Amino acid sequence: MQLNPSEISDLIKKRIENFDVNVEAHTEGTVVSVTDGIVKVHGLSEAMQGEMLEFPGDSYGMALNLERDSVGVVMLGAYQHITEGDTVKCTGKILEVPVGEALLGRVVDALGNAIDGKGEIDTSETSPVEKIAPGVIARKSVDQPIQLGLKSIDAMIPVGRGQRELIIGDRQTGKTAIAIDAIINQRDTGVKCIYVAIGQKRSSIANVVRKLEEHNALAHTIIVSATASEAAALQFIAPYTGCAMGEYFRDKGEDALIIYDDLTKQAWAYRQMSLLLRRPPGREAYPGDVFYIHSRLLERASRINADEVEKLTGGKVKGKTGSLTALPIIETQGGDVSAFVPTNVISITDGQIFLESDLFNSGIRPAVNAGLSVSRVGGAAQTKIIKKLGGGIRLDLAQYRELAAFAQFASDLDESTRKQIERGQRVTELMKQDQYSPMSVAEMGVSLHAANEGFLDDLEVNKVLDFETALQAYMKSEHADLLKTINDTGDYSKEIKQGIQSAIEAFIKTSSW
Amino acid sequence: MSELATLARPYAEAVFKRAKESGNSAEWSEKLAFLSAIMQDDGLSVIVNNPKVDNEKLTQLMQDICQDQLEGESLNFLKLLIENGRLEFAPQIAELFEKYKAEDEGYIEVDVITAYALTKAEEQSFATSLKKKLNKHVNINSSVDSSLIGGFLVKAGDSVIDGSISGQLQQLAKRI
Numbered sequence: 001m002q003l004n005p006s007e008i009s010d011l012i013k014k015r016i017e018n019f020d021v022n023v024e025a026h027t028e029g030t031v032v033s034v035t036d037g038i039v040k041v042h043g044l045s046e047a048m049q050g051e052m053l054e055f056p057g058d059s060y061g062m063a064l065n066l067e068r069d070s071v072g073v074v075m076l077g078a079y080q081h082i083t084e085g086d087t088v089k090c091t092g093k094i095l096e097v098p099v100g101e102a103l104l105g106r107v108v109d110a111l112g113n114a115i116d117g118k119g120e121i122d123t124s125e126t127s128p129v130e131k132i133a134p135g136v137i138a139r140k141s142v143d144q145p146i147q148l149g150l151k152s153i154d155a156m157i158p159v160g161r162g163q164r165e166l167i168i169g170d171r172q173t174g175k176t177a178i179a180i181d182a183i184i185n186q187r188d189t190g191v192k193c194i195y196v197a198i199g200q201k202r203s204s205i206a207n208v209v210r211k212l213e214e215h216n217a218l219a220h221t222i223i224v225s226a227t228a229s230e231a232a233a234l235q236f237i238a239p240y241t242g243c244a245m246g247e248y249f250r251d252k253g254e255d256a257l258i259i260y261d262d263l264t265k266q267a268w269a270y271r272q273m274s275l276l277l278r279r280p281p282g283r284e285a286y287p288g289d290v291f292y293i294h295s296r297l298l299e300r301a302s303r304i305n306a307d308e309v310e311k312l313t314g315g316k317v318k319g320k321t322g323s324l325t326a327l328p329i330i331e332t333q334g335g336d337v338s339a340f341v342p343t344n345v346i347s348i349t350d351g352q353i354f355l356e357s358d359l360f361n362s363g364i365r366p367a368v369n370a371g372l373s374v375s376r377v378g379g380a381a382q383t384k385i386i387k388k389l390g391g392g393i394r395l396d397l398a399q400y401r402e403l404a405a406f407a408q409f410a411s412d413l414d415e416s417t418r419k420q421i422e423r424g425q426r427v428t429e430l431m432k433q434d435q436y437s438p439m440s441v442a443e444m445g446v447s448l449h450a451a452n453e454g455f456l457d458d459l460e461v462n463k464v465l466d467f468e469t470a471l472q473a474y475m476k477s478e479h480a481d482l483l484k485t486i487n488d489t490g491d492y493s494k495e496i497k498q499g500i501q502s503a504i505e506a507f508i509k510t511s512s513w
Numbered sequence: 514m515s516e517l518a519t520l521a522r523p524y525a526e527a528v529f530k531r532a533k534e535s536g537n538s539a540e541w542s543e544k545l546a547f548l549s550a551i552m553q554d555d556g557l558s559v560i561v562n563n564p565k566v567d568n569e570k571l572t573q574l575m576q577d578i579c580q581d582q583l584e585g586e587s588l589n590f591l592k593l594l595i596e597n598g599r600l601e602f603a604p605q606i607a608e609l610f611e612k613y614k615a616e617d618e619g620y621i622e623v624d625v626i627t628a629y630a631l632t633k634a635e636e637q638s639f640a641t642s643l644k645k646k647l648n649k650h651v652n653i654n655s656s657v658d659s660s661l662i663g664g665f666l667v668k669a670g671d672s673v674i675d676g677s678i679s680g681q682l683q684q685l686a687k688r689i
Contacts, residue, residue, distance in 0.1 A: 019688055023676040028668075045671045058687070069518045089673075 027090040031055075032070060034082050037231055038276045039073045041088045047071050050130060054089040057081050061088075062095060062233060065277050072277045074233040076111065094130065097241045098123040099248035103222045104192065107209060110226040110238040112245075116209075127248060129240040133299035138308035142350075145381045146257060146325050149185030149438020150178065152368045152431040155390035155448055156397075157353055160381030161191075161255050162303025162323035166345055168330045168337065169355030173367050175329045177435050178353065179259040180208060182327065184217045185438035186257060191325075192249045193221040194258040196242035199235050199265030202227045215436055228265075235269035236293075243300050246324045250302070253309040253320030258301065262329035263294060267341045284340045291344050294328075298348050301326030351375035364432060370397050383441055383490035389448035393427055396451075400424020419457075426456040429464040442486035446475055449500045455508065463513065470513035471504065479503050518609065521602040525609035528590060529617075535586075538614055544587045545607035551578060552603040561600050571595050620650035624668040628661040628677070643667065 029043030039061060047053065047063045053073055055061060059082070065072030073088070076095075097112035100123040107116035114121050142160035159165045167175045183193045197205050205225050212218040222245055226238035239260045249256040260266070267290055274287035282288050303323040310318050328349065330342050335356070337346065346352055351374045360367035382390065399420050407413060407421055430451050433439070439447075447468055450456060459467055475483060482499045485491075528545070532538040551557060560566055560574070572595050576588070583591055594600045615621060625631065625639055636653055643651045647669060658666075662678035 015688055016685070019685055023674060024680060024684065025672065025674045027671045028673045029671060043671045069516075 026092070029071065029088045029090075031082060031084055031086040031088060033084065034079060036276050037075045037079050037233065038273075039075060039079065039082060039088075041071045041073055042069065044071045044088065044090060047090055048092075048094065050094050052091045052093050052095050054091055055082055056086050062237075064273070065279075074273055074277070075231060076233050076237075077231055079231075094128045095237065096126040096128050097244055098125065099127045099245050100125050103245060105219045105221065107205075107223040107225060108241075110224065110230070110234040110241050112241060115225065125248070127244040129237055129244050130296075131244065131247065131300065133296070134302050134304050134308065138304050140303045140305040140321050141380070142303055142323075142377045143381050144255075144323075145378070145383055145386075146182075146191065146255070147185055147189070147383075147438075147441060148178065148182040149440075150181055150366055151433055151439060151444050151447060152366055152370070153178070153353060154386055154441075154444060155431075156370050156394050157351065157368070157373045157375045158378035158382040158386070158390070159325065159327075159351075159375060160303075160378045161325050162301065163351070163375070163377050163381070164298045164301050164326045164328065164349040165375060165378070166328050166330060166349040166352035167355070168332060168342060168346070168352050169367070170332055170335055170357045173355035173357050173360045174365060174435075175331070175355060176204075176208070176261055178355075178366055179261060179327055179329065180211060181435065181438050182257065183212060183221055183259070184215045184436060186220060187215075187217055190255065191220070192246070192254060192256045193217075194224065194242045194246045194256065195221060196224045196226075196239050196258065196260050198226050198238050198260065198262060199228050199269065200225075200261065202229070211436065232269040232272045236266060236273060239263070239266055239297050243297060243324075247300060250304060250322040250324040251309065251312040253306075253313065253317040253322045255323045255325070257325045257327065260297075260326065260328040262331050263297075263345060264331045264341055267293070286340060290341065291348075294341075294345055295348050298326055298328060298345075300324065350377045364428065365435075366431075366433065368431070370394065370431075371401055385445045385486060385490055385492035385496070386441060386448070388492045389445060389452055392452040393431075393448055396420075396423050396427045397431075400428070423451075423454075423457060425461050426459065426464050427451050429461050430456065430468060432465060440483070440487055441490060442483035443472055443475070445486050445492070446471065446483075446500055446504070449497075450504055453501065453504075455504055467513045471507055474507045474510070474512070475503060478506075517602060517605050520599065521605035521609055524594070524599065524602070525606045525613065528606065529610055529613040531586065532610075532614075533617070541587070542611065542614060544583060545603070545610050547579070547582050548591070549604035549607035552601065558601065568595055571600070575600075615652075618650075620652055621647060621669055623647075623651045623653050625653050625655045626658050626661065626666040626668070626677075627655065628657070628659055628663050628665075630657050631655050639665075639667075643669070 027044055027046045029041040032040040032042045047066060049063065049066060051063045053061045053063055059075065059077055061073035061075045063071050064074050098121060102121050102123045106114055106118065106121060109115050142162045144161045146159050146161045147154055148159060167178055169175050179195070183195060186193055195208065205223070205227065209218065209223060212221055224238050224242040226235040242258055246256040246258040267286060270290060270293055271286050275281060275285065279287045301324045303321060306319050306321050309320055309322050328345060330345050332339065332342055337343070354369045354372040355367045356369045359369060400423065403417055403421050404424065430447060450471065456464055456467065482503065486496060528541060532541040561571065572592060575591055575595065579591065594603065623643055636655060640651050640653055660679060664677040666677050667674040
């Protein structure tokens with residue numbers, strides 16, 4: 001944002017005019033020691049847990065350990081200029097970040113400051129980063145789908161609005177790719193997205209921003225970034241910051257999707273802070289409350305009922321439910337899901353999308369392991385057409401997996417076994433999908449219908465994807481209205497079924513793939 | 514600093530309880546102040562912290578220094594401190610003792626810092642208004658610091674009331 005000198009003096013004039021001189025009363029303490037981002041402060045007898053403390057040089061810290069004679073403070077940002085004997089002031093406030101529509105399309109740090117060089121963010125509202133999740137009475141069950149735009153996920157592991165679905169896998173298995181596709185697919189749905197990057201390289205974040213921009217998906221997205229070079233405290237609070245920004249939309253009756261990429265690194269940051277604060281280490285050197293940092297965060301992803309929205313907006317929004325869907329990401333080491341943090345998060349979430357490097361390397365992308373992936377609540381939220389067709393796909397794949405291992409040894413197979421294996425191979429092939437090309441419900445419906453009705457069985461396996469591409473192009477040019485009806489209603493009625501069937505039959509006659 | 518307070522606390526509590534029982538807390542306060550004053554002497558602290566000086570010699574030395582100041586219980590207290598190797602905490606013990614005493618008697622030490630010296634009447638009005646605010650009798654220690662430019666700064670324990678011009682200028686600077 002460029003200002004000319006006269007504007008600057010106007011701005012200063014306005015601020016001086018609005019400045020009311022008041023006597024400031026606060027509690028003070030003195031710095032006793034400074035070590036690795038942890039400051040011990042003597043005094044501050046009235047400090048609250050999690051309170052923001054003001055240090056000289058316009059820097060802030062968060063009070064975490066309240067002891068009898070001292071307070072253990074984690075610095076939010078640089079701490080090198082703090083010396084023994086500095087005075088520390090209480091601000092009387094729990095950490096707050098700006099929230100609102102103005103944040104959409106922006107990249108912010110863990111404290112909500114813009115870091116994309118597009119100038120200040122014009123928001124008046126703020127929200128505390130740590131809030132208690134909505135209560136039982138305020139909630140509504142998950143019964144609307146959120147489409148991630150990936151065939152394999154929407155058909156077999158559906159996610160509903162307000163659900164928490166874990167994306168888990170080793171490094172380089174396409175975890176972030178699924179998240180980015182999910183954001184891109186929300187372009188026209190009105191779902192606001194928040195992407196929280198924790199402990200990642202700055203270059204990867206720049207990449208994500210560029211890709212979202214390329215696919216017109218940045219305008220409905222907030223990116224919260226706490227990179228690997230930032231203080232552990234910032235990496236720790238970044239997910240809560242993002243969650244507060246998402247809750248703003250949830251609480252005014254809209255739908256939001258938040259992605260925590262990834263919570264393993266947040267747990268590492270918290271472990272670092274806890275060990276430096278001399279809290280006793282437990283399993284894998286994590287502190288005792290490492291479960292709670294994730295459970296309280298993910299519990300805030302929820303669907304709230306219309307009454308609660310009405311109450312929270314002061315009666316301005318009526319008859320609309322709000323939701324915050326969370327897709328936390330966990331990176332495993334060597335496929336070990338029984339490590340401490342992965343098991344914790346698996347138990348907290350409503351299901352997981354399990355990605356495998358073997359599948360990824362054999363070219364099945366997204367590398368979803370359909371057997372180990374589950375969605376505990378999404379089934380109730382699935383669109384009718386996907387629900388009907390997805391069931392068949394899931395079954396085909398399950399039978400295929402069982403037979404595939406066995407079939408490697410036996411050369412002669414009976415007719416039905418061979419058929420099942422062939423169907424499985426084709427369905428597996430069909431589940432492949434390029435990155436950055438999410439599909440609509442209708443497109444998915446057509447592809448799944450083709451698989452279910454056996455149209456793929458006569459094709460060679462390596463032709464399946466070509467067939468699908470050509471079929472989709474044909475449907476788009478010849479049957480756009482049918483696709484539109486499916487997208488609008490989500491139904492799989494007799495007419496729609498018949499419509500798809502005859503369209504595919506007509507397409508096969510052209511044999512243009 | 515905070516660790517020292519933790520170590521000094523049981524001693525201060527014990528002395529305070531004993532002083533309250535025997536009803537001579539003013540006397541104890543004087544004696545502890547004396548002890549903490551001599552412990553702040555550089556030469557003495559070197560001797561106290563020297564591991565080669567054994568407890569007997571140290572007791573003799575301290576007794577010689579405090580001859581006519583300490584007797585009876587306070588002398589026993591001195592011996593106890595030496596025996597436990599906690600003599601160096603005397604200043605902290607004295608400080609905590611004063612805090613307990615002030616809490617018990619319902620008054621609070623307040624530092625009032627102003628840019629110009631206060632008149633007696635001004636000090637009186639500070640005392641009455643602070644008494645109202647803090648719900649305690651106040652003992653005002655006033656001092657002058659010209660860097661405040663104008664106004665006042667009140668410090669009562671951890672809490673600070675900043676009504677100084679320099680403080681307001683800082684607020685303004687932050688705002689702009």
